[in-house]
Amino acid sequence: MWISEKIPKEAIEHWQGNIKILLNADCGTGKTSFVLNELYEYAREHGWKILYLSNRNLLKKQIELEIVDKQDVFTLFNYQKKEYDYRDIPWADIRQDELAKAINEQYDMVVCDEAHYFFTDSWAGTAPNVMLQTICHLLVIPAIFMTATPPILQRYVPFQDENIFVVKKPPQIEKAYYYSNDEAIERKIDSIPMDEKVIYFGRKTNRLLELKEKYNERCMFVCAESNDNFRKNVDAEKRDYLIENNKFEPQILLTTSALDNGINIEDLQVKHIICDYPDWITVKQCIGRKRFLHADDKINLYIKIDPQMYHGLLTEYKKKLKTMLDYQESDIADFATAYNEIFFKEGFVFTDKYKDIGEKPFLILDSVYYKIRYDIEFFEDIVGHGRTAFVERLCDELGISFKIFRCLEDEFNSIDTAEKLESLIDKILWKEEQKELSQFFKNGLYRLKKDSRCNKLKGINNYLKKIKLDESYEIVSKQGKNPETKKRQTYWTIRRKN
Secondary structure, three states: OOOOHHHHHHHHHOOOOOOOEEEEEOOOOOOHHHHHHHHHHHHHHHOOEEEEEOHHHHHHHHHHHHHOOOOOOOEEEEHHHHHHHOOOOOOOHHHHHHHHHHHHHHOOEEEEEEOOOHHOOOHHHHHHHHHHHHHOOOOOOEEEEEEOOOOOHHHHHHOOOOEEEEEEEOOOOEEEEEOOOOHHHHHHHHHHOOOEEEEEEEEHHHHHHHHHHHHHHHEEEEEEOOOOHHHOOOOHHHHHHHHHHOOOOOOEEEEOOOOOOOOEEEOOEEEEEEEEOOHHHHHHHOOOOEEEOOEEEOEEEEEEEOOOHHHHHHHHHHHHHHHHHHEEEEEHHHHHHHOHHHHOOOOOOEEEOOOOOOOOEEEEEEHHHHHHHHHHHHHHHHHHHHOOOOHHHHHHOOOOHHHHHHHHHHHHHHHHHHHHHHOEOOOOEEEHHHHHHHHHHHHOOOOOOOOOHHHHHHHHHHHHHHHHOOOOEEEEEEEEOOOOOOOOOEEEEEEEEO
């Protein structure tokens, strides 16, 4: 179903005043198409001017191509640029007032594309919060919020039920894996046929550049244009081809979250998506870049899990929340002494409201506060609830079954183990050979280092069951005369079951 099928013309006619509309629709359900077509026609007929806001330069460039003949209605800006135009005003609340005045005077509606931006990018500066405050509290014109991941936004904005339009469309997945070992995912990439393309969304830019050096001409790299340290590594010609054609030419696309929003990739050759971000909102947005062109157009999905990192993030966010709450409740002098003014750097913004009465000179950013509260709840739900808790929660949000996921390391371990056992079929393994086989299980496979259970035969056979090889192979213990020691001893032998 398309979002346009959910919104009759009669609904648009009621979009008046400072009404807030939420298009809560999954990627590929026509949110942008509705705005640039059905809404455009209605706005043109009624003489409306619409401010269209995007959150990424790459998305903005793609939208620019689609509104070339529709600029009689649409004016396109990035959130950051619109806020930056008023950056010379030092006080955030006055900046918001002036920005709202300009928007109210020039436009009849505002469209907020990728509206989760207000919170997911809240640590990137004051722009998300300034724009959030302006649009939610100071505009007297309708505002449309479009996103596939609205949970934090819905906590902040009191949308009326009749103004929420929902379309769910789970991604089309052939196979799904979770992994922890970077060597395992590289091995997987190495095994992918050259006629199948890969998108790797990575949170660590240095890691992406290592892969870029390894795969060389087989890959391309994309990051934010504002990333002064790494944008020199972007091939502008390949990036522009991606924007203009909704596909990329190399086999592998290595990208940061600069590509996680809005960009459409329509390419049947894209069969593999890898994502190592630790929050489900970013992961869902990354997966949504792939547009599925028909029922048989499916991907293989690979999600990195890192329980230790989740625990660290939970601790970090709780510490930041405590700072904010302490600031709200403490005397400003006592707070500045306790925190040594480090709080000025993150999560707070200047305001003029108290400058004449000697009270607190900073306000907490709502965008940061709501994001931290949500992240704490999220990580509390998964930390301590099993190694795969993150993937299970992700499945709930994507609308898919966790049962389709397998451990990538286990799959490779199964392959390597089968090869090892095949090489030992019908051979007698005395004590030294038994030690060598135990070492293979302990050190030669992913995730099994320091696993003492594989010192003994029972532990090895249990592991064969875990990686689903117990129906094909069995290691049995027998007694016999050792030709070297001339003594009766225990030996192992490996046999096929079928």
